Amino acid sequence: MNETLEQAQRRKTEHLRIALRDPSVQRPGRDNGLSTLDLEMLSLPELDLDAVDTRCHLLGKALNAPLLVGAMTGGTAHAGEVNRILAEAAERTGVGFCLGSQRPMLIGDPTATRSFQLREVAPTTLICGNIGAIQLRDRLDGLRLAHLGREVGADAMYVHVNALQEAIQPEGDRDWRGVFDAIAESASDCELPVLVKEVGAGLGEQTLRALALTGVAGVEVAGVGGTSWARIEALRHAVRTPRAIAGAVLAGFGTPTAESVQLARRAFPGRIVIASGGIRDGLEAAKCIALGADAVALAYPFLQAAQSHGDRNEAVRAVITEIEGVIETLRITMFLVGAPTLSHLGNTPLVARP
Ligand SMILES: Cc1cc2nc3c(=O)[nH]c(=O)nc-3n(C[C@H](O)[C@H](O)[C@H](O)COP(=O)(O)O)c2cc1C
Numbered sequence: 001m002n003e004t005l006e007q008a009q010r011r012k013t014e015h016l017r018i019a020l021r022d023p024s025v026q027r028p029g030r031d032n033g034l035s036t037l038d039l040e041m042l043s044l045p046e047l048d049l050d051a052v053d054t055r056c057h058l059l060g061k062a063l064n065a066p067l068l069v070g071a072m073t074g075g076t077a078h079a080g081e082v083n084r085i086l087a088e089a090a091e092r093t094g095v096g097f098c099l100g101s102q103r104p105m106l107i108g109d110p111t112a113t114r115s116f117q118l119r120e121v122a123p124t125t126l127i128c129g130n131i132g133a134i135q136l137r138d139r140l141d142g143l144r145l146a147h148l149g150r151e152v153g154a155d156a157m158y159v160h161v162n163a164l165q166e167a168i169q170p171e172g173d174r175d176w177r178g179v180f181d182a183i184a185e186s187a188s189d190c191e192l193p194v195l196v197k198e199v200g201a202g203l204g205e206q207t208l209r210a211l212a213l214t215g216v217a218g219v220e221v222a223g224v225g226g227t228s229w230a231r232i233e234a235l236r237h238a239v240r241t242p243r244a245i246a247g248a249v250l251a252g253f254g255t256p257t258a259e260s261v262q263l264a265r266r267a268f269p270g271r272i273v274i275a276s277g278g279i280r281d282g283l284e285a286a287k288c289i290a291l292g293a294d295a296v297a298l299a300y301p302f303l304q305a306a307q308s309h310g311d312r313n314e315a316v317r318a319v320i321t322e323i324e325g326v327i328e329t330l331r332i333t334m335f336l337v338g339a340p341t342l343s344h345l346g347n348t349p350l351v352a353r354p
Contacts, residue, residue: 005107007171009076011236012100016073016082018232019300020307025231026300028251032225032278033258034287037350039337049335054327056342058272058295059156059193059217061126064094065327066289066342069319070222070276070299071130071158071197075104080115085306087122089319093327096126098158098297102148103135119153128195129154133161134173137182142189149192156193156217159183164201164254165229168247170236184214193217200227200277202255208267218272219264220297223257226278227300258291265292282329286337290348298326 019025054065069086073079083099090097097118104112118127129149136145136159149157161179166172187194195218196203196211202223203211211219234247255263257277264273275288276297285296305322309315339345 003171005104005109005112008104008107009112011171012073012075012079012104014236015232016079016303018235019227020304022235025228025235027225027278028228028231030224030252030256032223032284033256034225034279034284036352036354037258037287037291038353039287039290039333039348040351041336042338045335045338047335047338047340049332051340052331052334053341054331054334056295058096059126059128061096061155063096063126063295065330066295067285067323067326068096068098068126068128068274068295068297069302069323070297071098071100071128071160072299072303073100074102074116075100075112076115077111080111081312082303082306083115083118084121085312085315086302086319087118087127088316089302089323091122091125092316093320093323094125095323095327096128096295097122098128099130099152099154101130101132101160102152103132105148105151106135106139113151116152126156127152127154128156128158130158130160133159133179133183134166134176136186137179140186142186145186145190145194146192154192156195157190158195158197158220159186160197160199161207162199162229164250165199165233168230168233168243168250170233170243172233180210183211183216187215195220195272195274197274197276198222198254200224200229201253202257202260202277203264204255204260205263205267208263212267216271218268218274218294220274220276221255221257221260221264223260223277224252224254225257226276228252257288261288261291261293282326282331283333285326285330286333286345287350289342289345290350292346
């Protein structure tokens with residue numbers, strides 16, 4: 001569907017408003033699967049906490065911790081300001097940053113494009129671009145996908161798959177034929193690494209097996225248990241409609257984060273697996289790394305922090321505090337489970353505590 005810039009901007013503004021104001025869009029009747037998994041705490045860790053090393057390399061960039069600010073926004077002047085706050089906080093803490101869907105850039109408006117250009121505030125850190133799988137099929141190929149990434153100085157491109165969200169969205173795309181082939185072709189033709197992500201319904205076993213046959217560099221699972229896009233889209237229907245009813249019922253449909261991470265690790269040995277979907281703290285991040293993830297992404301918590309202050313500098317500081325809180329919790333957890341490095345944490349068994 002070719003839409004106008006105004007339509008795309010209105011949708012993005014509504015998404016931000018509903019995501020922030022309506023708590024019912026979080027953990028919609030289903031947990032992310034991490035609460036019943038535990039790491040065994042050692043009372044005699046035999047480690048120096050200050051020597052615990054959370055650093056890693058991801059997509060060619062050195063990070064202070066295996067953490068990304070998840071894909072959220074861009075396209076309007078306000079969204080650009082939110083992006084600048086988040087990206088500056090990511091740069092100052094040495095974590096990665098993911099842009100929201102760059103679909104507004106395809107319409108060709110310079111303000112929309114500027115809202116995604118963040119290298120001025122984040123010159124060195126990992127930046128991942130983002131486009132929807134439907135836009136990839138309808139309007140791009142591998143070369144144009146790389147161009148979209150280069151225009152914003154991205155190190156890699158995410159393609160998001162959001163069939164459930166689109167099915168509930170009032171103006172959503174309902175025809176998903178040919179999307180897999182478009183991903184497979186552009187993953188082999190794009191000169192930037194291409195990763196596929198869900199948006200909160202998780203990647204299941206059959207999807208992961210199919211994606212593993214392509215040249216994608218990795219996946220971000222965005223599992224069930226965090227922000228629910230079926231729920232957000234259901235709330236955008238002005239009155240009770242059949243699609244809004246479906247959105248409420250299917251709000252927690254899909255694969256929970258903990259399960260999706262394990263399936264992804266099995267399907268993608270040697271490739272990148274990023275855990276996301278309702279991860280809210282450094283303990284959950286540590287559990288995901290123990291389950292096989294290379295890194296974790298949190299979206300909603302950092303958006304909340306970015307929007308918590310009217311003053312820009314205070315907003316940046318608030319996001320930095322949240323990011324550092326996740327890293328510090330991860331570091332202390334690693335210390336307490338006897339894992340001096342992330343690869344040790346990756347080999348630490350989890351205990352099921354139903
Ligand atoms: C306000 C908001 C906007 C989002 N926009 C996008 C987007 O444009 N592209 C995308 O791939 N994911 C988008 N997401 C999904 C997140 O990247 C993430 O996969 C999902 O929210 C689950 O993570 P969370 O539970 O930590 O929020 C958005 C999430 C939020 C909260």
